[in-house]
Amino acid sequence: MAVMPTALAWCADRNPGASDRSPNPTSGERGVFAPSPRRHDGWGKLPSLSAPVIEVEGLRKQYRRLRGQPTMAIDGLDLAVPCGGVFGFLGPNGAGKTTTVRCLLGLVRPSAGRARLLGHDCQRDLAAVIGRVGSVVETPLLFPGFSGRRNLTLLGRVAGIGPRRVDEVLELIGLAARANDKVKGYSLGMRQRLGLGAALLRDPEVLILDEPANGLDPAGIKEFRELLRRLGNEGRTVFVSSHLLGEVQHLCDRVAIIARGRLIASGPVADVLTRGRTSGVIARVPDVERAIAVLDAAGMLAVRAEHDALVVSIDRMRAAEVTRTLADAGIYVSELRPEEVDLETVFLELTGGADIAPGVAP
């Protein structure tokens, strides 16, 4: 029988089904980095939203300036992040992602609204839960004159964590060989890893990561993604703020998109991808204009996609009707595939094409 680590108590207490996602107790003392015994196999098995780990209600943050107009960084944001899995927090630069994260960590005082972490108010009662939360805000900020090991050791002492755990984490993040080098000699990617190591030191139930893939090379991003995925599968809640769409799409179970400080869309990635869309198929044909006319006459909406392809708005299960209709008219389809919508497209539609980066595909 699996033993639920104390770090996962919140999800277990409020979402009994989440215990299925506990780590393998035989593979490691703390279970955090143990290979996941099972991967969640569908959105239906995600924990319910009844007990969100992160809860934001009507959050507003206005920065006043000595000169000029005040800046509204967050404008009435509502957000609920359920237990377990990886949650993507997506938005263009300046959308309010980092400010939201800082509000969650008590670094920034909201102008209005409230933010709760594991059921505790982030402004008044954060100390009660901070030991169960690991975080990296933007570029990890550590003492450049100290070695990676000394930085982690000093932070670990705040929570009474000893050198053994520091060594474990250094090993995990792949910095053991450079642990005694000064941080100022680290590359951005290495600093990012060290930051993640600091976040993992306390064996956290919730990980809050702001732009964690900054500075990582493609191999590093892949490793990073696998690690976060594994942590999410263990039942931990990994909250990842990013503007790298590919990263979010391939990493996260759920996603929230914000723009100009407001929530635009939220839900499982698959739901957000198909939000407000009719699914369709793409057909490659020799005569696109004639094919569109034939399909139109048959009551199917079709538009040109490329010079020799068209998109038909039809349920994918009815794709055969397209080929039959076109074949009856003497037009033979050389290729037929479902239309794939990526997060980038949805994001651009929802945010009006604000500043984004496509991210790295797997």
Next chain:
Amino acid sequence: MRLVGIEIRRGLARRSTRVLVALAVALIAFMAALVFLNSRAGVNTAEDRADAVRDRSAELGSCIQSGGYGGEISKAPGEDVREACERAVGSVEDYVQDKRFELTALWPKDDDEQRQPADEDDDGGVLGVTAIFVVIGAMMAGATFIGADWRYGTIGTLLAWEPRRLRVFFAKVAAVALVSFVICVVLQSLVGLSLVPSAVWRGTTDGADSEWFVGVIGVVLRSSALGAGAALIGYAVASLGRNTAAALGVAFGYVAVFEALVRGLKPQWQRWLIGENSTVVLFGEQLESASFERTSVEAGLILLAYLGMVVGAAALMFTRRDVAA
């Protein structure tokens, strides 16, 4: 206590702390070597006499060449310029200097039962002079301690681990006060110890009795307390401005400009200046030019009140302001 311990470790491991201490130790060693080399064991030795003969000859030559310092020397009847100058410059004995190092130079012995206000030209002793450098160094160390936190953004990292800001702030306050006080005590003691060989082998320990020793311990502790206070002022101002350089600029601007202006324009306000009150605490007496009388305890309380205000303001701002970057 755990946080205080962490901050103490960090404070001691910081490069700026180590550089400042190393610099201070090097300067102390240099000073001790100079004193040792320039001291002479006995009085009226052959070397002293040779120096005295040389010095007298130079003075005599100068006198003769200038025609008796331009006629300033009154000549006796029948006396020529050389004879008048011979009489005026005195004997070789007058030029023999006592080059022995006296241990009591560390801290002048208070011989008077009723100590009078110190003259501005009075020698405050070696420890009185080094106290000024110790206080300046401590203030710089205190300012850089929190300034580095803001500069590198590590304060945000720490607050993400311990969100109780007052606890974080005062842990740092305790660490700064403790570390700076101990380092000041060590450095001032080192100053004293480094001059002992000069006194033992090339000077004298006359007058260095137990009463004098208690006085030395007192000035070491008082100067170290002032150092700790200065470190806290530097820390608090740097915390308010979130910047080391700004803190140092404000501190030196206050001491060099504001207090100097007050002394010149409003002498009656001197009693409230940090410089004057620090002098009273350090030396246990007012400067002769001071227009007020105050005991060391009173001066210390005034300085503590100032310190409380600055640190309190910094703590308040630390708890209320956003940590945005």
